Amino acid sequence: MISKFNGILRAVQFRLPPYKTLRSSTLILSSFGLSLSLSRFKRKPKMLSALKSEEASMQLVEREEIEDDELFEAIDKLIAQGINAGDVKKLQDAGIHTCNGLMMHTKKNLTGIKGLSEAKVDKICEAAEKIVNFGYMTGSDALLKRKSVVRITTGSQALDDLLGGGIETAAITEAFGEFRSGKTQLAHTLCVTTQLPTSMKGGNGKVAYIDTEGTFRPDRIVQIAERFGMDPGAVLDNIIYARAYTYEHQHNLLLGLAAKMSEEPFKILIVDSIIALFRVDFTGRGELADRQQKLAQMLSRIIKIAEEFNVAVYMTNQVISDPGGGMFISDPKKPAGGHVLAHAVTIRLSFRKGKGEQRVCKVFDAPNLPEGEAISF
Structure with missing residues (x-):
C-alpha cells in the first residue's frame, strides 16, 4: 500500500517500531546529562495514520529527491548485458552484490575470484560500465547526488547543531577519546534514532553493529527506545549485531554486510571500536607495517559500504599517549591508528569528559564543518 506524506511515500518491507504517545515535555537523558525537548517530535495526523498499522509491518517515509534503490544497481542486471548467470553467482559468492560495488574493485581482485579469467573480468567490467556511471559528472550533478545524504539525529540538539544536523550517510564519522567519554553511549543512541522517520530527523532504516570490545548492551537500547516512546522489541529486531574477536573475524563480518544491505534498508553501520583488535593481534614495531596495511584494507571496505549503500558509518576509536607531547600541550593524547585512519575517515570528533556528568x-577534522564544541551533549 502506498500512502502520501510530505511528497512520495513508498512501502518498504521493514518493521518500524510503533510509537507511543509522545508528551510535549522534557526528557532527561541521564547518560549525557542532556535535557532534550520532545515538543518538536509531535506527529502530524497523516503520519499517525501511517504509523498505526500492524506492528509487524509498517511503512516508512522515503525521501522524495532520490530513492534509495536508485543509488545502486543489483549485480544480477549484468545478465541482461550478456554476462553468464554462473559468473554473476561467483561475484555474489565473493561478496559483490551491486554493479556499483563491482566497479569499486580492481581487476586484480576480480581475477582472484575462482573461475573468473582476465577476459571474463574485462567483459564484466564493460557490461557494468553500461549500467552505472563511474566517470565524470558536473558539479550540479554532484550537488544533486549530495541531496540523497541523510543526517541522523544524535538525540542531542547541541551535538546535532555542531554536526550540521547529525551523523551523515555516505561518510565515516569517527569518535575518539578516553574511556567513559560518551562514545559507546552515542553508538547506543544511534541504534534507536536511526530508526526514527526522517520527519523526526531519523534515518528510516536498520542498524548493523559490530562490537569488538564487548560493550554492546541491549538493555541500554531498551531504555533509550522507551525514552523515545518506541517499542523496544521492534527496535532490537531492527538491529543486527555481531561480536568480533579477531581482526580477521571483523573483516569477514564486513564482507557479509553487502548481501544484507542490498536486500534490506540499512542506514547505519556502527563499529565499536575500529582499532581494538588490531592493537591486540599485532604487537611491536616489527608488525606495525603489516597492521597498518590490514587496517587500510578494512577501512577501504568500510568506505565502499558507506558510499555504495548510502549508509552512515559511526566508528569509535581509542587514544594513545603522544610521545611528542609535554607539559606545554593541554592534552598529550592522540587517536590511535596513525595517518592511515586519519586519511580514511570523513569527520573526526574528539570526545572528553566535562564537569560531573x-x-x-x-x-577535530571535517571537510564541511567549522571548528566548534558541544558541551553537555
Whole structure:
C-alpha cells in the first residue's frame, strides 16, 4: 500500500517500531546529562495514520529527491548485458552484490575470484560500465547526488547543531577519546534514532553493529527506545549485531554486510571500536607495517559500504599517549591508528569528559564543518 506524506511515500518491507504517545515535555537523558525537548517530535495526523498499522509491518517515509534503490544497481542486471548467470553467482559468492560495488574493485581482485579469467573480468567490467556511471559528472550533478545524504539525529540538539544536523550517510564519522567519554553511549543512541522517520530527523532504516570490545548492551537500547516512546522489541529486531574477536573475524563480518544491505534498508553501520583488535593481534614495531596495511584494507571496505549503500558509518576509536607531547600541550593524547585512519575517515570528533556528568565533543577534522564544541551533549 502506498500512502502520501510530505511528497512520495513508498512501502518498504521493514518493521518500524510503533510509537507511543509522545508528551510535549522534557526528557532527561541521564547518560549525557542532556535535557532534550520532545515538543518538536509531535506527529502530524497523516503520519499517525501511517504509523498505526500492524506492528509487524509498517511503512516508512522515503525521501522524495532520490530513492534509495536508485543509488545502486543489483549485480544480477549484468545478465541482461550478456554476462553468464554462473559468473554473476561467483561475484555474489565473493561478496559483490551491486554493479556499483563491482566497479569499486580492481581487476586484480576480480581475477582472484575462482573461475573468473582476465577476459571474463574485462567483459564484466564493460557490461557494468553500461549500467552505472563511474566517470565524470558536473558539479550540479554532484550537488544533486549530495541531496540523497541523510543526517541522523544524535538525540542531542547541541551535538546535532555542531554536526550540521547529525551523523551523515555516505561518510565515516569517527569518535575518539578516553574511556567513559560518551562514545559507546552515542553508538547506543544511534541504534534507536536511526530508526526514527526522517520527519523526526531519523534515518528510516536498520542498524548493523559490530562490537569488538564487548560493550554492546541491549538493555541500554531498551531504555533509550522507551525514552523515545518506541517499542523496544521492534527496535532490537531492527538491529543486527555481531561480536568480533579477531581482526580477521571483523573483516569477514564486513564482507557479509553487502548481501544484507542490498536486500534490506540499512542506514547505519556502527563499529565499536575500529582499532581494538588490531592493537591486540599485532604487537611491536616489527608488525606495525603489516597492521597498518590490514587496517587500510578494512577501512577501504568500510568506505565502499558507506558510499555504495548510502549508509552512515559511526566508528569509535581509542587514544594513545603522544610521545611528542609535554607539559606545554593541554592534552598529550592522540587517536590511535596513525595517518592511515586519519586519511580514511570523513569527520573526526574528539570526545572528553566535562564537569560531573557532562561530556564535550569537538570537531577535530571535517571537510564541511567549522571548528566548534558541544558541551553537555
